[in-house]
Amino acid sequence: MAHEIVMxxxxxxxxxxxxxxxxxxxxxxIHTGDILLEVESDKATVEVESVESGILxxxxxxxxxxxxxxSVIAYALAEAEAPVVVSSTVLPSTKTVVDxxxxxxxxSSGGNSQQLRRLPSSPAARRKAAELQxxxxxxxxxxxxxxxxxxxxxxxxxxxxxxxxLKIASSDSIQLTPVAKRIADNFGLDNASLAKLxxxxxxxxxxxxxxxxxxxxxxxxALSSPLASLAPIRPAALAxxxxxxxxxxxxxxxxxxxxxxRTYAPVTLTTEIDASELVCLREALKSDPHVxxxxxxxxxxxxxxxKALCEYPVLNASLExxxxxxxxxxxxxxxxxxxRGLVVPVVRDVAxxxxxxxxxxxxxxxxxxxxxxxxGDELTGGTFTITNLGxxxxxxxxxxxxxxxxxxxGVGRLRKRMAVVNDQPAVRTMLVLSLTFDHRLVDGAPAxxxxxxxxxxxxxxxxxxx
Amino acid sequence: xxxxERIGTIREAINEALHEEMQRDPTVILMGEDVGLAGGVFKVxxxxxxxxxxxxxxxxxxxxxxxxxxxxxxxxxxxxxxxxIMFCDFxxxxxxxxxxxxAKLPYMTAGQTKVPMVVRTAMGAGRRAAAQxxxxxQAWYCHIPGLKVVMPSTPADAKGLLISxxxxxxxxxxxxxxxxYNQKGPIPNGDYTxxxxxxxVHREGRHAxxxxxxxxxxxxxxxxETLSKAGIEVMVIDPRTLSPLDTEPLIQAAKEMGHVLIxxxxxxxxxxxxxxxxxIQEDAFDYLDEPVRRLGALDVPVPFAPSLEDLTIxxxxxxxxxxxxxxx
Numbered sequence: 001m002a003h004e005i006v007m008x009x010x011x012x013x014x015x016x017x018x019x020x021x022x023x024x025x026x027x028x029x030i031h032t033g034d035i036l037l038e039v040e041s042d043k044a045t046v047e048v049e050s051v052e053s054g055i056l057x058x059x060x061x062x063x064x065x066x067x068x069x070x071s072v073i074a075y076a077l078a079e080a081e082a083p084v085v086v087s088s089t090v091l092p093s094t095k096t097v098v099d100x101x102x103x104x105x106x107x108s109s110g111g112n113s114q115q116l117r118r119l120p121s122s123p124a125a126r127r128k129a130a131e132l133q134x135x136x137x138x139x140x141x142x143x144x145x146x147x148x149x150x151x152x153x154x155x156x157x158x159x160x161x162x163x164x165x166l167k168i169a170s171s172d173s174i175q176l177t178p179v180a181k182r183i184a185d186n187f188g189l190d191n192a193s194l195a196k197l198x199x200x201x202x203x204x205x206x207x208x209x210x211x212x213x214x215x216x217x218x219x220x221x222a223l224s225s226p227l228a229s230l231a232p233i234r235p236a237a238l239a240x241x242x243x244x245x246x247x248x249x250x251x252x253x254x255x256x257x258x259x260x261x262r263t264y265a266p267v268t269l270t271t272e273i274d275a276s277e278l279v280c281l282r283e284a285l286k287s288d289p290h291v292x293x294x295x296x297x298x299x300x301x302x303x304x305x306x307k308a309l310c311e312y313p314v315l316n317a318s319l320e321x322x323x324x325x326x327x328x329x330x331x332x333x334x335x336x337x338x339x340r341g342l343v344v345p346v347v348r349d350v351a352x353x354x355x356x357x358x359x360x361x362x363x364x365x366x367x368x369x370x371x372x373x374x375x376g377d378e379l380t381g382g383t384f385t386i387t388n389l390g391x392x393x394x395x396x397x398x399x400x401x402x403x404x405x406x407x408x409x410g411v412g413r414l415r416k417r418m419a420v421v422n423d424q425p426a427v428r429t430m431l432v433l434s435l436t437f438d439h440r441l442v443d444g445a446p447a448x449x450x451x452x453x454x455x456x457x458x459x460x461x462x463x464x465x466x
Numbered sequence: 467x468x469x470x471e472r473i474g475t476i477r478e479a480i481n482e483a484l485h486e487e488m489q490r491d492p493t494v495i496l497m498g499e500d501v502g503l504a505g506g507v508f509k510v511x512x513x514x515x516x517x518x519x520x521x522x523x524x525x526x527x528x529x530x531x532x533x534x535x536x537x538x539x540x541x542x543x544x545x546x547x548x549x550x551i552m553f554c555d556f557x558x559x560x561x562x563x564x565x566x567x568x569a570k571l572p573y574m575t576a577g578q579t580k581v582p583m584v585v586r587t588a589m590g591a592g593r594r595a596a597a598q599x600x601x602x603x604q605a606w607y608c609h610i611p612g613l614k615v616v617m618p619s620t621p622a623d624a625k626g627l628l629i630s631x632x633x634x635x636x637x638x639x640x641x642x643x644x645x646x647y648n649q650k651g652p653i654p655n656g657d658y659t660x661x662x663x664x665x666x667v668h669r670e671g672r673h674a675x676x677x678x679x680x681x682x683x684x685x686x687x688x689x690x691e692t693l694s695k696a697g698i699e700v701m702v703i704d705p706r707t708l709s710p711l712d713t714e715p716l717i718q719a720a721k722e723m724g725h726v727l728i729x730x731x732x733x734x735x736x737x738x739x740x741x742x743x744x745x746i747q748e749d750a751f752d753y754l755d756e757p758v759r760r761l762g763a764l765d766v767p768v769p770f771a772p773s774l775e776d777l778t779i780x781x782x783x784x785x786x787x788x789x790x791x792x793x794x
Contacts, residue, residue, distance in 0.1 A: 124724045124755040144794060150724060150755045
């Protein structure tokens with residue numbers, strides 16, 4: 001079937017473009033990456049590549065004036081496919097006068113070497129150009145079949161240097177090393193030019209000259225490059241700031257984060273743990289035929305945190321009014337990133353549930369939460385929160401406590417690293433835990449002991465059976 | 467090691483090396499077709515029978531597999547045999563002994579046995595000797611791990627490399643160009659060795675490098691002289707040992723010159739030039755200003771007709787032409 005080729009958006013502010021000329025003709029065989037046409041936008045004239053392959057059928061050209069971005073300007077047809085009958089309705093264009101006759105396709109007589117994407121060039125030429133930071137494609141090839149050779153790049157660089165018109169009053173006060181002199185001579189730079197290019201140095205070395213040449217050709221080239229005038233890349237394709245009302249989820253996140261930041265006295269502790277045994281455990285469970293659904297790391301960590309919370313109830317508490325409320329169950333919230341923002345579904349009474357139960361429950365809860373389908377009840381009632389940024393390659397961070405809870409545990413990525421085991425280097429899977437706790441309620445030492453206990457449980461899963 | 471030298475031919479240099487090594491080391495023995503009474507079909511072994519007697523220098527029947535098999539066995543028992551195979555075309559008859567026995571036994575016995583043997587053999591066209599006496603089969607033996615392959619191009623190299631080959635504990639295929647036996651040059655006196663696996667730079671240059679082996683050195687030097695008159699300075703390097711190949715200086719030269727031509731008298735297809743070119747493009751790609759060029763024997767059996775034979779072997783004019791084409 002025919003693929004539409006549309007007027008591309010070539011700069012952030014471009015909404016219309018003028019076709020300067022087509023470099024391929026109707027009936028030509030085109031390939032992905034071929035330069036199809038030149039388009040003039042409000043900023044520059046740019047060559048446009050094909051993102052399709054097929055037989056070209058051109059429907060708009062230079063005579064059509066300014067064409068809105070997104071309008072169909074041509075089709076890429078399959079082999080032997082009939083041309084698209086172009087009527088005014090298929091074009092969301094301001095121009096409606098388009099020939100309604102089907103376009104005649106005439107077979108093309110093969111490619112044109114001038115339109116090859118890669119000019120013939122030698123590796124040495126491209127390396128030299130990279131060293132001098134110039135665009136070798138702008139050099140004129142003098143090798144066989146127009147191949148750009150190293151000497152052509154050097155000549156082009158020399159032209160760029162010469163066109164910089166550096167002639168000023170002679171300066172005899174500088175000294176050149178033999179290497180510097182040779183390079184300078186190659187590029188036709190006299191002492192006066194060098195004095196200007198390398199100010200403040202009386203003894204000039206080869207490296208100085210090379211750096212100056214690089215800078216010079218870089219500047220000259222920037223001026224002549226068609227890309228120089230393109231707008232820099234910005235975070236969003238916006239001509240002006242866009243205002244948008246806060247969604248309900250975002251609003252709630254903002255309120256709770258502010259509440260946490262305003263009222264809490266947060267302190268973050270981090271510790272690195274050796275998770276190799278934990279990884280072994282999970283791999284063993286995954287490969288065991290008796291285990292139908294192996295628990296995720298989230299499940300295993302949640303379960304162990306619950307065990308530690310039972311031993312350190314002050315971390316499973318809230319400050320309400322002037323009172324400390326110790327909660328009778330461990331309800332762990334898990335931070336989930338959704339399209340609408342952060343939500344924290346809560347797994348209830350984790351301490352008494354088996355790993356199997358937690359696996360089933362969490363899989364269901366977390367996937368529904370990720371799709372925004374968790375109920376209001378499921379998103380409240382937590383006594384502790386776990387947030388995991390390991391997928392995003394984060395190691396340590398400072399999570400914010402989810403009010404009215406007392407603490408939050410940040411889990412980093414599992415990462416193989418060299419560790420010291422029995423005074424010997426060993427490859428171990430390491431993991432950083434970040435615990436933020438409310439210092440109003442808990443002091444540093446008990447919070448640290450709690451984290452130490454979590455570390456111990458995760459490093460030595462055999463303790464779980466006790 | 468003496469620094470004195472005399473002028474002599476490659477034939478004399480090899481003969482001298484054989485004399486000196488047999489004199490120095492009683493375990494060195496020599497065998498082959500006509501190497502004794504006749505002094506070798508190319509007169510390379512002249513005088514050795516007289517000097518060392520029939521116990522150490524003996525004529526063999528026309529049985530190449532037997533000659534090399536004898537040498538492999540002798541080498542395993544502690545001798546240092548030198549087997550002459552008159553034409554390298556005939557090593558095909560002995561290739562089981564060379565490829566499957568000599569090259570393999572040190573490995574298959576986990577180093578418990580060594581095969582310190584040299585197979586000397588004559589290669590190259592130009593003698594109007596037709597298709598079965600004119601080939602250059604060095605690539606065959608370069609392809610086999612466990613063998614060393616040496617190709618001298620000057621009298622000094624011939625002496626120094628042959629002495630090193632005799633003293634080497636690996637089996638060495640030592641290929642002598644039959645048209646160069648009369649080539650003259652300095653021959654260092656006395657105990658002169660050249661390490662195997664080291665290139666020799668014959669000429670420094672600025673614009674291109676020609677890497678040439680054995681018989682191709684002299685056409686290359688002639689071409690370099692012609693090119694020099696046209697203002698083109700060509701570096702000339704002879705690897706001398708093809709296996710192990712001293713790759714690093716070749717890469718370095720390729721990087722400096724950016725234009726590389728490789729010339730070897732073996733067949734161009736799947737040959738020595740292809741291997742060297744491949745190594746250069748792997749390590750010097752970004753420095754090449756032209757594709758690496760290669761010259762070798764045309765891919766035909768060497769013709770008997772002199773006018774046709776000459777057309778199949780690279781010559782100085784072709785080297786000049788290719789270098790100019792690269793630099794155009």
